[in-house]
Amino acid sequence: MTAVTRSSSASTSPQGLTFPTGFRWGAATAAYQIEGSTTVDGRGPSIWDTFVTQPGAIAGGHTGEQACDHFRRYPDDVRLMAELGLPCYRFSIAWPRVQPDGRTTSSAGLAFYDRLVDQLLDHGIEPIATLYHWDLPQALEDAGGWPARDTALRFADYAQTVHQVLGDRVVDWTTVNEPFCSAYFGYGTGIHAPGIRDEAAALRAAHHLLLAHGLGTRALRAAASGDLRVGIVFNFGSILIARDEPEYREAARKVDGLQNRLFLDPVLGAGYPQDVLDDIAHLEALEPAIRSDDLDVIAAPIDQIGINFYGPSRYAPTGDPGERGTCDMPGVRGVDTLPPQGPLTGFGWEQDSDSLTDLLLAVSERTDLPLVVAENGAAFADEVSGDRVHDAERTRYLAEHIRAVHRALQRGADVRGYLVWSLMDNFEWAMGFTQRFGIVHVDFATQRRRIKDSGLMFSEVARSNMLPASVASPDDGYRRRPLVDPDRWGLIALG
Numbered sequence: 368m369t370a371v372t373r374s375s376s377a378s379t380s381p382q383g384l385t386f387p388t389g390f391r392w393g394a395a396t397a398a399y400q401i402e403g404s405t406t407v408d409g410r411g412p413s414i415w416d417t418f419v420t421q422p423g424a425i426a427g428g429h430t431g432e433q434a435c436d437h438f439r440r441y442p443d444d445v446r447l448m449a450e451l452g453l454p455c456y457r458f459s460i461a462w463p464r465v466q467p468d469g470r471t472t473s474s475a476g477l478a479f480y481d482r483l484v485d486q487l488l489d490h491g492i493e494p495i496a497t498l499y500h501w502d503l504p505q506a507l508e509d510a511g512g513w514p515a516r517d518t519a520l521r522f523a524d525y526a527q528t529v530h531q532v533l534g535d536r537v538v539d540w541t542t543v544n545e546p547f548c549s550a551y552f553g554y555g556t557g558i559h560a561p562g563i564r565d566e567a568a569a570l571r572a573a574h575h576l577l578l579a580h581g582l583g584t585r586a587l588r589a590a591a592s593g594d595l596r597v598g599i600v601f602n603f604g605s606i607l608i609a610r611d612e613p614e615y616r617e618a619a620r621k622v623d624g625l626q627n628r629l630f631l632d633p634v635l636g637a638g639y640p641q642d643v644l645d646d647i648a649h650l651e652a653l654e655p656a657i658r659s660d661d662l663d664v665i666a667a668p669i670d671q672i673g674i675n676f677y678g679p680s681r682y683a684p685t686g687d688p689g690e691r692g693t694c695d696m697p698g699v700r701g702v703d704t705l706p707p708q709g710p711l712t713g714f715g716w717e718q719d720s721d722s723l724t725d726l727l728l729a730v731s732e733r734t735d736l737p738l739v740v741a742e743n744g745a746a747f748a749d750e751v752s753g754d755r756v757h758d759a760e761r762t763r764y765l766a767e768h769i770r771a772v773h774r775a776l777q778r779g780a781d782v783r784g785y786l787v788w789s790l791m792d793n794f795e796w797a798m799g800f801t802q803r804f805g806i807v808h809v810d811f812a813t814q815r816r817r818i819k820d821s822g823l824m825f826s827e828v829a830r831s832n833m834l835p836a837s838v839a840s841p842d843d844g845y846r847r848r849p850l851v852d853p854d855r856w857g858l859i860a861l862g
């Protein structure tokens with residue numbers, strides 16, 4: 368393990384909010400969302416290549432066949448990052464490029480990431496590699512997918528294969544991105560690939576994704592002879608309930624259990640939370656999937672935890688339908704989702720940077736592991752005016768959330784970096800190209816890139832390691848929200 372030491376602390380001055388020396392700024396992307404060239408050099412199909420062909424699965428019938436054409440344009444995209452002065456770049460590796468059938472290695476496929484890493488290093492940009500960002504080889508899905516244990520074993524082999532080629536230059540590795548989404552959206556609600564609706568399969572998938580993380584971590588450690596930093600990236604839920612009453616607490620406990628503790632606790636070595644196992648026992652899915660040393664494997668020592676944050680969610684015990692939705696996490700009954708409160712992003716998500724501070728502090732209270740904000744950003748309907756994109760709402764959103772990270776640092780959270788989602792507009796999964804998250808605008812007809820105002824602001828922050836007071840005032844009136852049950856539930860607050 369590489370020890371990372373904090374060399375200075377966050378401070379405030381009339382000029383702005385200064386971050387600790389060595390704080391890591393950068394942008395994030397994922398392979399299927401940007402690469403295109405989905406059949407080039409022997410790349411095999413992934414579950415997303417299959418899913419996008421299902422009628423009605425993706426807004427506008429869009430696909431990732433071309434996406435941002437990054438596979439061919441990566442030298443220009445890396446130059447753009449250098450122009451923005453970004454010190455780090457988090458990208459994902461497409462498993463079906465490296466192992467088109469999920470087993471046999473394609474050296475042509477691996478060569479793309481070899482070139483990309485060299486290009487990044489030539490421009491002084493540190494690569495942060497994610498091994499799994501949702502694009503399972505279709506052949507492995509055909510053999511059972513994540514609900515099948517063998518997929519986790521395949522992942523360990525894939526992790527080792529990638530490390531053999533990139534491990535001499537890439538120090539920072541993420542095993543799995545957001546196992547919650549892969550498991551519950553892919554196999555529970557079916558809104559993501561492979562589009563299966565089966566609560567029991569979703570829970571087995573969650574276990575095997577965590578097992579893959581543990582086996583992958585061990586494989587990376589076994590393969591590495593030099594510096595190595597391994598982590599996993601979670602999308603924890605910031606859960607808001609309106610009342611401190613037993614039924615509200617119970618609704619929040621269930622959601623927190625399935626979205627947060629089911630994933631965090633075993634990775635931290637505490638096993639699966641018993642109350643969650645009790646909640647889902649009737650599905651007879653998770654416990655039967657656990658073999659004797661699985662929990663030890665899942666608890667393999669890691670060096671950091673990545674946290675993706677977009678906005679909080681509101682829940683209540685089941686009540687009058689009105690504008691409510693039903694919480695559809697596997698095995699959850701009796702919980703409603705409530706509408707977000709304004710101002711909303713273009714995607715309709717609630718904007719609340721206080722929740723990010725709360726979340727970072729709550730996770731810090733449960734682990735000493737360093738944290739990295741591995742994704743944060745917002746979609747808005749951008750308008751191009753000539754060479755410019757004046758995305759004032761995104762600029763404000765990012766500034767507020769960067770300020771939220773600074774607040775968490777000042778209150779003692781060990782946050783080592785902030786990566787914006789995303790470098791450029793891209794294929795937003797079920798929403799196709801209808802939601803733009805980039806700090807760089809992409810014209811998908813011409814593939815022209817234009818740096819947005821938010822990109823200019825972020826570039827300034829990354830270069831100076833400071834959020835200028837002109838962008839976000841330090842005095843923001845933040846008060847940590849009361850936690851409903853701090854002994855047990857970290858991520859729930861009254862809101």
Ligand code: GCO
Pocket residue numbers: 397400544545548602675742788795796804
């Ligand atoms: C995620 C996803 C990204 C999304 C982003 C916006 O990890 O949730 O990693 O791929 O595009 O979150 O929805």
